[in-house]
Amino acid sequence: MKPDDLGKNAVKRDPDNAWLARPPTIRLLWWVFAAVLAVSVAAQIVFKVKGYFGVDGWFGFGAVFGFLSCLAMVLFAKALGWVLKRDEDYYEERDGD
Amino acid sequence: MIDFLPPALILLAGALLIGLTRGALRTAVVMIAPLLTLAAIWQVPDGVVLDLPFLQYMIEPIEGSPVRRLFATIFALMAFGGGLYAYRQAKWYELAAAYAYASGAIGVSFAGDLISLFLFWELMALFSTVVVWCGGTPGARAAGIRYAVMHLLGGVVLKVGIEGVMVHTGSIEVRPMLADNFDHWMILAGILINAAAPPVSAWLSDAYPQSSPTGSVFLSAFTTKTAVLALILLFPGEPVLIGIGLFMVMYGIIYALLENDIRRILSFSIVNQVGFMVCAIGIGTHMAINGAAAHAFAHIIYKALLFMSAGAVVYRTGMNRCSDVGGLFRTMPLTAVCGIIGALAISGFPLTSGFTTKTMISQAAANQGLVWVYFLLAAASAGVFLHAGIKFPWFVFFQRDSGLRPKDAPWNMAVAMVFFSVLCILFGVAPQLLYAYLPYPVEYEAYTASKVLFYLQLLLFSGLAFFLLLPLMRRTETISLDADWIWRRALPVLWGWGQAVLGAAWGALLSGLGWLGQHLGERGRRYFGSEAGGEGRSHGVFARAWPIGTTALWIAVLLTAYVFFYYLA
Numbered sequence: 327m328k329p330d331d332l333g334k335n336a337v338k339r340d341p342d343n344a345w346l347a348r349p350p351t352i353r354l355l356w357w358v359f360a361a362v363l364a365v366s367v368a369a370q371i372v373f374k375v376k377g378y379f380g381v382d383g384w385f386g387f388g389a390v391f392g393f394l395s396c397l398a399m400v401l402f403a404k405a406l407g408w409v410l411k412r413d414e415d416y417y418e419e420r421d422g423d
Numbered sequence: 424m425i426d427f428l429p430p431a432l433i434l435l436a437g438a439l440l441i442g443l444t445r446g447a448l449r450t451a452v453v454m455i456a457p458l459l460t461l462a463a464i465w466q467v468p469d470g471v472v473l474d475l476p477f478l479q480y481m482i483e484p485i486e487g488s489p490v491r492r493l494f495a496t497i498f499a500l501m502a503f504g505g506g507l508y509a510y511r512q513a514k515w516y517e518l519a520a521a522y523a524y525a526s527g528a529i530g531v532s533f534a535g536d537l538i539s540l541f542l543f544w545e546l547m548a549l550f551s552t553v554v555v556w557c558g559g560t561p562g563a564r565a566a567g568i569r570y571a572v573m574h575l576l577g578g579v580v581l582k583v584g585i586e587g588v589m590v591h592t593g594s595i596e597v598r599p600m601l602a603d604n605f606d607h608w609m610i611l612a613g614i615l616i617n618a619a620a621p622p623v624s625a626w627l628s629d630a631y632p633q634s635s636p637t638g639s640v641f642l643s644a645f646t647t648k649t650a651v652l653a654l655i656l657l658f659p660g661e662p663v664l665i666g667i668g669l670f671m672v673m674y675g676i677i678y679a680l681l682e683n684d685i686r687r688i689l690s691f692s693i694v695n696q697v698g699f700m701v702c703a704i705g706i707g708t709h710m711a712i713n714g715a716a717a718h719a720f721a722h723i724i725y726k727a728l729l730f731m732s733a734g735a736v737v738y739r740t741g742m743n744r745c746s747d748v749g750g751l752f753r754t755m756p757l758t759a760v761c762g763i764i765g766a767l768a769i770s771g772f773p774l775t776s777g778f779t780t781k782t783m784i785s786q787a788a789a790n791q792g793l794v795w796v797y798f799l800l801a802a803a804s805a806g807v808f809l810h811a812g813i814k815f816p817w818f819v820f821f822q823r824d825s826g827l828r829p830k831d832a833p834w835n836m837a838v839a840m841v842f843f844s845v846l847c848i849l850f851g852v853a854p855q856l857l858y859a860y861l862p863y864p865v866e867y868e869a870y871t872a873s874k875v876l877f878y879l880q881l882l883l884f885s886g887l888a889f890f891l892l893l894p895l896m897r898r899t900e901t902i903s904l905d906a907d908w909i910w911r912r913a914l915p916v917l918w919g920w921g922q923a924v925l926g927a928a929w930g931a932l933l934s935g936l937g938w939l940g941q942h943l944g945e946r947g948r949r950y951f952g953s954e955a956g957g958e959g960r961s962h963g964v965f966a967r968a969w970p971i972g973t974t975a976l977w978i979a980v981l982l983t984a985y986v987f988f989y990y991l992a
Contacts, residue, residue, distance in 0.1 A: 341753035341828055346821075363887060366879045373872040378789035378797065388880030395802035396809050396888035403680040404895055411681065411901040417911055 430463040431530035438522035453510045457503035464495045471535050486535030490862035494652045495532040497720045501644040508839035509637035520553035521641040528645040536595040537585045548574035554638045555630045563633040570630035581613025597656050618650035619694045620667050625907035632686040636734035643730045644723045651700045651719050660707025668702025672803040679810035681903045683744050685733045692811040696722050703784040709863040714783035721776035725768035728843040732762030735836050739829035746898040750824035755831045759820040761840035768847040770812030776847050779854035779869040805885040813889045
């Protein structure tokens with residue numbers, strides 16, 4: 327490998343300034359993600375989702391159900407965390423006695 | 424007799440040979456033994472192949488059927504992939520123990536009677552404990568002991584059930600039953616302990632993350648999935664399993680959300696995934712059993728892949744916690760990509776093996792009109808994406824830049840990860856390859872526009888929820904209490920108290936006895952004290968040397984009294 331090639335690669339693959347971690351890339355990814363989300367719901371206009379129990383065939387049901395389920399689970403976990411979380415060395419403390 | 428070698432024995436022989444060989448020969452054994460086992464597995468025809476007299480019973484160590492061959496196949500495949508992943512990094516005794524452990528799982532797969540099943544079951548318990556101990560840290564030692572105690576206890580419960588069935592029915596056949604009497608309940612409980620069902624799910628997340636980076640890959644595959652197979656063979660359609668399965672599904676998600684240790688997150692997600700299978704076995708229709716078997720098959724591959732990816736990170740960085748790593752995609756791109764493929768597969772994204780197998784379980788619930796089960800499983804699918812699908816790759820490979828620049832996975836680990844990644848996608852795009860080997864004929868179409876769209880919406884919006892709720896999910900350097908708190912904290916404390924109380928009582932008893940002894944001693948000395956004890960007449964009244972005259976006087980008095988009373992009467 328020629329030295330100038332090495333130099334070019336070093337700039338391109340500089341781990342401290344990775345393409346994926348740059349703010350413009352992250353902004354771009356958010357836009358792409360938003361577009362994908364919109365398309366996944368809009369596609370229901372063309373393709374019918376036939377639910378098994380009625381409600382799950384409603385427009386955008388999967389999206390709303392997925393989002394709300396996750397919200398509920400995260401909040402529940404958070405609440406449970408207040409009760410259940412302990413220091414990492416909680417069990418070791420005893421052994422050290 | 425039979426004209427081929429029992430598959431489990433081939434792998435067990437391989438495990439022994441790993442210890443006896445060195446260098447290239449050992450590598451050859453590690454690579455070839457699982458493949459020979461695989462070849463033998465596909466020679467096993469349907470029905471009982473081998474029966475042997477054992478005590479007064481005829482045992483059937485090898486009985487073939489499609490579902491048995493399916494599970495044995497994935498166990499052998501897993502041994503091969505795990506062996507490839509581990510052979511350059513793991514110690515030889517860890518590899519040997521892992522292969523013996525896998526041979527136990529394959530033995531259970533073909534066990535036609537409860538005695539053989541139990542023997543192979545215990546073989547697994549024994550060697551999986553060794554694999555946990557190979558973690559080599561004091562934490563691994565302690566967790567291994569807790570793991571062994573739990574599995575020996577589970578073994579005893581299972582044995583009680585098996586003995587009961589033997590005594591009460593005279594049959595040791597492995598056949599479908601329902602939890603309708605004490606014996607069957609004990610068998611069910613013994614199996615469920617291995618499936619990490621509540622209330623003892625904690626053994627899994629306690630032990631697996633303590634093993635070595637290579638050991639956890641093996642551990643993720645065999646114990647729980649053997650329990651799933653045992654449930655399919657023994658308790659298909661047992662309604663109580665639906666509720667247990669749903670609980671496991673939700674438990675896995677919630678605890679994984681709270682967790683900081685990378686491999687412990689994946690361990691909780693094993694409980695979550697096995698919950699899907701247990702629930703399906705509880706539904707019990709042909710579609711549901713097919714779904715459980717297919718999901719177990721796919722799950723072993725993508726869960727091993729996730730543990731491989733996590734193991735490579737732990738191996739390279741020496742760090743176990745999400746809060747210590749981050750941004751590793753920069754220098755570990757292959758590990759990151761393979762981890763993401765595993766994460767997409769576990770989440771059931773279309774075009775991965777998770778989608779073509781897990782949706783079968785949901786379909787089975789819908790077909791039976793189980794509204795609640797269906798919607799809880801759908802919510803859980805969203806939750807899987809949340810806790811494993813995004814959380815694992817996000818916190819390990821992206822998140823913030825931790826400044827760590829480890830090398831990517833060693834080549835053998837990389838090859839194993841790529842192999843399993845390819846399988847995840849293969850069974851996602853060509854599910855009929857797997858469907859053809861399921862226990863019942865498959866009448867299921869995974870890729871309908873309706874299903875794909877529903878799950879895409881569900882998963883993509885779970886992803887949105889993850890990124891919007893990130894501030895709520897900041898990693899804390901904590902552990903979460905589980906049912907094992909009872910035996911790791913409460914019982915020792917109670918024991919301590921008990922000892923204190925008993926000690927106090929014992930002390931009181933002793934001092935009481937001491938006081939009594941002293942008191943009696945004093946009295947004794949007062950009445951019986953020896954002549955040497957004192958001067959003059961100060962010693963005990965019974966020990967005094969009385970003058971002979973006094974004695975004669977007393978005898979005269981007594982005789983007189985006697986004569987007096989004699990005549991009076």
